Amino acid sequence: MNFKLFTVVMFAVFCLSCKETPKAKDVAVIEEKLEQPNIVVLLCDDLGYEDLSAFGHPVIETKNLDKLANTGIKLTDFYSTAPVCSSSRAGLLTGRSPNRAGIYDFIPSYKKSEDNRDLVHLQADEVTIPAVLKSVGYETCLVGKWHCSSQFNSTAQPQPNDFGFDYWFATHNNASPSHENPKNFVRNGEKVGKIQGYSSQIVVDEAITWLDKKSSNAPFFLEVAFHEPHEPIASPEDLVQKYLPLARNREEAEFFANVENVDLAVGRLLDYFKTHNITNTIIVFSSDNGPETLNRYPKAKHSYGSPGPLQGMKLWTNEAGFRVPGIVNWIGKKTFTGSTQAVVSALDLLPTFAELAGAELPDRILDGESFTSLLETGHFERKKSLTWAFYDAINARRVAMRKGDWKIMGRLELDNKELPHIHNLYDGNIEAVKQAKLTDFVLFNLKSDIAESNNVASTYPEVFEAMKTEFESEYNALLTGSHIWIRENQDVE
Incomplete structure (x- = not known):
């Protein structure tokens, strides 16, 4: 328990003692209610509704994510906040429709245009999940994809550190030139240069390094924003060879391998939590939007993501555009487990995390609502339409x-x-x-x-x-x- 929480608990115990001496079990109850969980958001890029084996994919192996779903909560009716990347990420971070933030589509690199698209960025007055959690003592970290500003790593527009991230290691948009050996990462404002390896493993390496160097025992918020399986796809050859006999062509095998590589990276992070006895940690896994359409643009030759039974794809307002895999698993905490058809949105993460951490909600319109009742009882009926x-x-x-x-x-x-x-x-x-x-x-x-x-x-x-x-x-x-x-x-x- 951190010092701040220890002080609160001791004060509560002292107040109770003014009336009567509390029993040990009463003190334990007070302490349990006040203990803040670590919070981890794992976010894929262009992952389809049926791209995990836990959600029905007949070929791709995702044993680590499957285990999270099978021992936690599998959300069959989980929605991203938009059917496109930048908008979706802004909505997730703020708990507000991305339209309120003025992010209506993906944000391209800076180039002046007649429709003022070059001005688009997450504005400084938006209040985000990391900022809310920092207000109650959390340490915060982003690794992976940012894509919330047209001028990345520039003082012209706010950057991740302006929204509550103590530490960030990110790219503007995609890993470039591909997931293999990317050279466009920036760490806390400093360009990193070429990095050997695959993006999903690289960002988990960075997350683990940050956890190793964390300066206190304060709870943490960690966002791991994978680039996979967004194009341009590159995957480890051993995984590609594994899927070649099961795929229609090499490009599809590379896509299958790409998703499994994410799963392996998630497994490494979970192993780190286990070996370092990091418990009381709530993990949320999802995707920013649905799967890309094969060959929609010239570089989309690996886009074999599956919408499953849903209509549409990425960029659609039919279900496949924003109905995505959702998993919640609270390590070290007994919660409801099983599959649920409760309608939950990434908009709900900010109010849910705020409630769990004991933080005040921002004084502005929120479109999300807390789903803590789902964790406790398995029941959640949202009051606000999406x-x-x-x-x-x-x-x-x-x-x-x-x-x-x-x-x-x-x-x-x-x-x-x-x-x-x-x-x-x-x-x-x-x-x-x-x-x-x-x-x-x-x-x-x-x-x-x-x-x-x-x-x-x-x-x-x-x-x-x-x-x-x-x-x-x-x-x-x-x-x-x-x-x-x-x-x-x-x-x-």
């Missing part, structure tokens, strides 16, 4: 909402035409977006129709009308609260 507005979605209905078993989706039309695809909301297009109307609605019951194959709007007219009314209200509220990017100097290079 709403997504991805203006550059590949599918036609770019706005969606899930509430309970139901999901409603709609098109955006302006002057009886589909709203043009948009990467960013700025002063040049915001009025058009505000004038666009939701239309052409469809309704699905995801409990009975996970594939979104049967529009039941006419079958359940009362449910449809209620969902439609709430959907329009929630979308309008989200649009009203969305950040609009305005350039002070209107000259564009």
